Amino acid sequence: MSLKSFAAKIFAKTVRKKIQAWSSKPVEVQEKIFNELISKAKDTSFGKDHHFDHIKTHADFVEKVPIRDYEDLRAYVDKMVAGEEDILWPGKPLYYAKTSGTTSGAKYIPITKESMPTHIEAARNAILCYIAETGKAKFVNGKMIFLQGSPELTEKNGVKLGRLSGIVAHYVPGYLQKNRMPSWETNCIDDWETKVDAIVEETRDLNMTVISG
Structure with missing residues (x-):
């Protein structure tokens, strides 16, 4: 067993124990957060x-x-995008996740400093719970594909703007960086079909153990 697999199992047990602790009293925890x-x-x-x-x-x-719906909240969001503070949440958001839905045109979803960890921990904890439940951690030694939007971010009145999956790409932990695929350059390709072709070329001969997105 590799050191990374061994460490993953220990970390997984710790995280699962914490999840079991709060999930055993859901009403109390939700009321506290509320x-x-x-x-x-x-x-x-x-x-x-x-x-x-x-x-x-x-x-x-x-x-x-x-x-x-979003249209009913647009007046608030527009003020935030224009640079105003303390609109939906104290201060300014950390990011805007831009979506292009079939209704209402482009939407800007504020992501706060407080909410950002939930976007990261949900995916991480799903993998860790799998490890804790099955005892299987060998896959952490292989290459992992993270299918996501471009991690390139622009800026809107001092707040970074991009696709949510592209924003999350900036939070891949250091211990997974060497396993991470595709390359940063390929991830930055906007056209989806072109990106998929590039991913195939980069990964076809590698030991891929995780595909997520």
């Missing part, structure tokens, strides 16, 4: 418009914050 989010966002424009300072329960939230 209260933290409401408290932190109460002084934002959205929080003030929806009386977050009077929200104490989930029922209060349902009453004061109606379900809506």
Whole structure:
């Protein structure tokens, strides 16, 4: 067993233990997070418009914050993109994830410093839970394909902008960098068909053990 496989098994058991601890009391954990989010966002424009300072329960939230689509939130997002602070969340977002949906045209999804870890840990923990459950970690020694959008980012009023999967590419941990495929240059190809062809050429003769995206 390689050192990397051995370390992965130990780390996987630690992470799974933490997940089991909070998942054994889901209501308590969700209420705690709910209260933290409401408290932190109460002084934002959205929080003030929806009386977050009077929200104490989930029922209060349902009453004061109606379900809506992106168009209903566009006025808030447009202010954020224009550079205003404290709109949907305190301060400015860390990134904007740009999507090109079939409705509403281009959408800018704010990603905050506080939310970024959840995008990373969800995928990481899925793999670690698999290792913890099966005891199989040999695959961490092989090459891994991460299918994603271009990691090249632009900037909008001081906030970095890109595809969510491209943003996440900047957070691949150092211990996986040597295993990571395709190359940075190939990942930066915008045209999907061209990118897929380049990925095939780069990986066809390698020991690929993980494909994700």
